[in-house]
Amino acid sequence: GAVVSQHPSWVICKSGxxxxxxxxSLDFQATTMFWYRQFPKQSLMLMxxxxxxxxxxxxxxxxxxxxxxxHASLTLSTLTVTSAHPEDSSFYICxxxxxxxxFFGQGTRLTVV
Amino acid sequence: DAKTTQPTSMDCAEGxxxxxxxxxxxxxxxxxxxxxxxxxxxGPQYIIHGLKNNETNEMASLIITExxxxxxxxxxxxTLRDTAVYYCIVRVRGGSWGKxxxxxxxxxxxxx
Numbered sequence: 336g337a338v339v340s341q342h343p344s345w346v347i348c349k350s351g352x353x354x355x356x357x358x359x360s361l362d363f364q365a366t367t368m369f370w371y372r373q374f375p376k377q378s379l380m381l382m383x384x385x386x387x388x389x390x391x392x393x394x395x396x397x398x399x400x401x402x403x404x405x406h407a408s409l410t411l412s413t414l415t416v417t418s419a420h421p422e423d424s425s426f427y428i429c430x431x432x433x434x435x436x437x438f439f440g441q442g443t444r445l446t447v448v
Numbered sequence: 449d450a451k452t453t454q455p456t457s458m459d460c461a462e463g464x465x466x467x468x469x470x471x472x473x474x475x476x477x478x479x480x481x482x483x484x485x486x487x488x489x490x491g492p493q494y495i496i497h498g499l500k501n502n503e504t505n506e507m508a509s510l511i512i513t514e515x516x517x518x519x520x521x522x523x524x525x526x527t528l529r530d531t532a533v534y535y536c537i538v539r540v541r542g543g544s545w546g547k548x549x550x551x552x553x554x555x556x557x558x559x560x
Binding site for chain 2: 369
């Protein structure tokens with residue numbers, strides 16, 4: 336299957352700072368990518384749909400000014416958590432769509448201290 | 449997308465077959481049954497999908513009932529590395545689809 340890579344795998348940041356997470360499709364072009372968040376012992380929750388060259392579409396309850404998404408190329412989408420707080424600590428996962436299938440990155444563990 | 453119901457957890461002995469059930473009684477005619485799994489602290493991994501017929505690949509088999517209201521994922525010879533949360537998702541394939549709605553899934557623990 337196609338490969339989706341996230342970077343970094345884990346990050347620790349101080350409260351109030353911003354963190355950028357990258358999602359890359361390594362061997363295919365993805366016009367659409369998705370960002371999910373997963374809290375401990377919970378399932379994945381879709382945060383937003385990232386479309387290359389246009390604004391992201393956010394799910395209800397997700398603050399677009401806090402979670403900035405940029406999809407500037409067909410192989411890269413970034414999620415920036417701005418002014419991070421401890422409650423933003425979570426496992427962030429991206430997926431990229433190729434044809435009719437979705438391929439997931441390995442996830443990024445964010446810890447805000 | 450149709451809603452699915454799965455058992456919360458399941459234990460399985462190493463080397464034995466693991467049968468994971470999923471109910472999707474409101475499935476529509478154009479919706480597929482997909483299975484993913486998530487090993488701890490990793491992203492979800494695609495396993496298999498099907499529409500009506502039973503399917504088999506190198507990882508698992510998928511048995512869909514004739515009325516399509518339920519299905520079973522079969523891991524033929526479970527190994528310790530199969531310990532994961534297994535998600536059954538029903539969705540339309542193709543078109544402008546994209547969002548995957550994950551339920552709680554089934555936590556499968558394979559024991560020696």
